[in-house]
Amino acid sequence: MKKVQRICAITHILTENPNKDFSLGYFADKFECAKSSISEDIKMVRETIDESGYGYLETTSGAKGGVRYVPYISAEETKEVLLQLRDKLLEPDRAIGGGFLYTSDIMFDPKFAKGAARIFAKRFASIDADMVVTVETKGIGTALFTAELLNLPLAVIRHESKVSEGSTISINYFSGSASRIQQMSISKKGIDKDCRAIVIDDFMRGGGSMTGIYNILNEFDAKAVATGVVIVAGGKENKKIEDYVPLLILHDTAAPFTIELNEELYK
């Protein structure tokens, strides 16, 4: 195998497996060449990937030396993703009334969900976490891609307690959006005890649903170490929770509604 082909193959494998460690020995065995050659190849791959703006390589040296591809999104591209999301949300006919926006098509479009996830994955890359947690349904797309990019498992809290979940932990919470008490439920096997969770959701108004997720985590002695929300309504005021990263801020108390980008993410 020629050097250029090795470089191409290494790029391909690393890109397909974000945040997964590969030893130099893995590539040396695969391509039947010396670790020193692989080390040179990876240097070349690193330079190119660094320039791409899509990610960068982290290497560890020593006997167990290896390399991982860490996805990244530049400030410029972050802004572009946020603008595209905003423009999509501002399309006519999305306002349903009662302060609701139709967003299902956006939240489940792999392009938008992955764009949002790339921003969260970059922001939370250095946080020591064991899993990503969301509550069904519309946040699942962004949460799943975030989990993929960070190489973590995903736990999805359900609204109903399903027989296929076995024994479950359930909590009640007050949903401001629905103006009523709702339930959340997850299998007792769903979240590891004492784990550190990155919480992702698609929408937050008062924070009732997010408080519900935190209470579920508490039942497992688990902890939210970071929280990301795609759309937060109404600014920072009157939220039951304090520390979260929004992508977009929806101002909908006056018509027509407006959408503000979270500038912190690209400044």
Added chain:
Amino acid sequence: MKKVQRICAITHILTENPNKDFSLGYFADKFECAKSSISEDIKMVRETIDESGYGYLETTSGAKGGVRYVPYISAEETKEVLLQLRDKLLEPDRAIGGGFLYTSDIMFDPKFAKGAARIFAKRFASIDADMVVTVETKGIGTALFTAELLNLPLAVIRHESKVSEGSTISINYFSGSASRIQQMSISKKGIDKDCRAIVIDDFMRGGGSMTGIYNILNEFDAKAVATGVVIVAGGKENKKIEDYVPLLILHDTAAPFTIELNEELYK
């Protein structure tokens, strides 16, 4: 930019954007070089990616000539993914009783969901389709990755009619698993009229839920052009639907249950 760096960058961009067309001009502009050089680079990228077993390049020639990365999974790797899924499902304590298996952790693990999706994406690659459709909740992971790999949007049918969906289409269906009539619902904007859908779900027993999805599609004059199910219980008998691709077949009428691989997928 050196040739080897261009090749590395092209590999990276194509891999990050499955089934998306890129013109030679796009790369020529990006790397400020002649289309003929890009054409040579792509030849090299193709050879390497073809060998990787992860995918292959499709090119179209002529003035609008371009290239796309089509994800692929080899027979060998397909079998490996299916064996890993099976072993995971056979872990102790998954059987809940009443014929139910705890699978949430597997269905939402990006590794397993993407593995299953790679098999479906390969199988359905040549089918002309407009979108992927699933019903909440546990099939969403596999459906989302399938949609990403095929570069299609995803529509998720809900069980409850939500206010944030606006006007909805709802149907009732008989769920054999739950032994009762259940509802499915989706926004009137959720599925395009006359569209061709690839339907993905995590589990099928009698096919009641799948019939429900088909009935929803009918309401939009849309059509299921392919159906993929991760786990099908009880073999081919007594299903309300006929044409579907299972990954695993669960035999659970006698204890202990056993899991058969769909050998067609890797033969």
